[in-house]
Amino acid sequence: NYRGITLLSCIGKLFTSVLNSRLYSYLTNENILGNEQAGFRPKHSTLDHIFALHILSKSYIDQNKQLFCAFVDYSKAFDFIDRTYLWQKLIASDINGKVFDVIKSMYENAKSHVSFKNTLSNQFPCEVGVRQGENLSPLLFAIYLNDFNTFLSERYNGLSNTTESISNELHIYLQIFCLLYADDTLVLAESAIELQKALDSLHTYCNKWALNINIDKTKVIIFSKGRIRRFKSFKLGDNSIDVVDDYVYLGTTFNYNGTFNKAKAKQALQARKASYSLITRIKQLNLTLEVSIELFERLIIPILLYGSEIWGFECPKQLQAMFNKTMRKFLKLHKFTPMCMINGELGLKDISEYIENRMMNFWYNIATGIENKVSSVLYKWIKVLHDQNKYKSAWIEKVKTTLDITEMPNLFHDTTSVNKSCFKNNIKVRLEDVYAKRWSDSVFNNGA
Known part of the structure; x- marks a missing residue:
């Protein structure tokens, strides 16, 4: 399962970086790239689609409805793109002239080597795929899949109930058929019949454009x-697609019932493994306590809390327990040593403080970010329903509660009074004050 890596000169990398920037600006200004694609785009992240799927799935579950989702895995998608079709799609996107000629010339007479045990093979032609690890490749692949949403829209209804509700509440027309993050593809439908239509369309699309799907x-x-x-x-064609209870989508485990218990368990397990490796390395290097704590915050916390911006409204008890156990083991303390004492001595934060800080920064991004981004539209939709008592979102309620305890409740309805950097600093400082008070209370209670 080896994949080639593109080796370019520094000048070549700089050139393709500039080309990528200009091409993306053109696609954005001309509104060519679909909003369903979030992969490798400025002001987009995996969290946007994780949030979108959470909001959609919970809205259907809470209405006693079903949401049918197909998680599609392509077989080495970047490696097997048909370049002839890619040139067609570039032209169809009005990318022509010098830019088209430059991109095409980069792939003409492309050759590869294989290096193995200090031995380098002869050159051989590389006639398919886009270059792995090259600046322009993700955008080229996004252009290749850019017509997929339109292709689906001509063959089934998508999430028509959601489209109607968003149109009624926001006067925004948002049709949802799929969510794309580079080659990670999620197809959505409101019934089994509709999902089968979507899968039939996917099969037709892949056959037409030479894309291979990993059925397993x-x-x-x-x-x-x-x-x-x-x-x-x-x-999917002649192959059966299994129905499962959970699936890891963009690094976060989604369960059929909308809960994130398995997601938290997965992150806790990964963080535990990483922390044991880090502790071993710390001992080998004989690092100071201050440096060790810094490494834990920079290396372990991001693993433990990946995706917590979305699932953080649920109780983080198992994550806190994992972190507590790891820190006690690292510090060689008794398993019943109160964490409030450890936190006070070392200046550690409570896991909930990390989570709330991450949640609030993500909330601010989607509340004030690109207006037509799928996650932003879905946030505005669910917020309106929540405000009108038509639907109660635990995620929205957590945001409101956090703004209340940090004495910034007015921001929930009006974010124009503070810019991003100011908000980021304010929420951090105010959460520190809130948790300092809680820590003080817990110390008093333990002392009592």
Whole structure:
């Protein structure tokens, strides 16, 4: 399972970086790149689509409806793009002239080597795919898949109920058929029949544009309040697609019932493994306590809390327990040593403080960011429903509560009074004050 890496000169990398920037600006200004694509785009991240799927799945579950989702895995998508089709899609996107000629010339007569045990093979032609690790490749792949959403829209209804509700509440017309993050593809439907239509369309699209799907890794989740028992598998061509209870989407585990218990367990396990490796390395290098704590915050916390911007409204008890156990082991303390004492001595933060800080910064980004971004539209939609008592979102409620305890409740309805850097600093400082008070209370209670 080896993949080639593109080796370019520094000047070549600089050139493709400039070309990528100019091409992206053109696609954005001309509104060519679909909003469903969030991969490798400025002011977009995996969190946007994780949030979008959470909001969509919970809205259907809480209405006693089902949301059918197919998680599609392509087989080495970047490596097997048909370049002839890629040139067609570039031209169809009005990318022509000198820019087109430059991109095409980069791939003409492309050759590769294989290096193995200090031996270098002869050159051989490389006639398919886009270059791995090259600045322009993600955008070229996004252009290659850019017509997928339109292709689906001509063959099934997508999330028509959500489209209607958003249109009624926000007067914004947002059709949702799929969510794309580079080659990570999620197809959504409101019924089994509709999802099968979507999968049939996906099969047709892949055959037309020479894309290969990894059947073993492509799965379906039916989001619902209760487990769907004995549901027959879906078909993708002649192959069956299994219905599963959970799936790791963009690094976060989604469960059919909308809870994130498995997501938190996964992050805790990964963080535990990473922390043991770090502790071993710290001992080998005989690092100081201050440096060790800094390494924990920079290396372990991001692993432990990946995706907490979305699932952080749920109780982080198991994550706090994992962190507490790890810190006691590292410091060689008794397992019943109060964490409030350890936190006070070392200046450690409570896991909940990290989570709330991350949640609030993500909230500010989608509340004030690109207006037509899928995550931003879905946030505004669910906020309106929440304000009108038509729907209660635990995520929205957590945001409101955090703004209340940090004495910034007015920001929930009006974010124009503070810029991003100011908000980021304010929320950090005010959360520190809140948790300092809680720490003081816990010390008093432990002392009592």
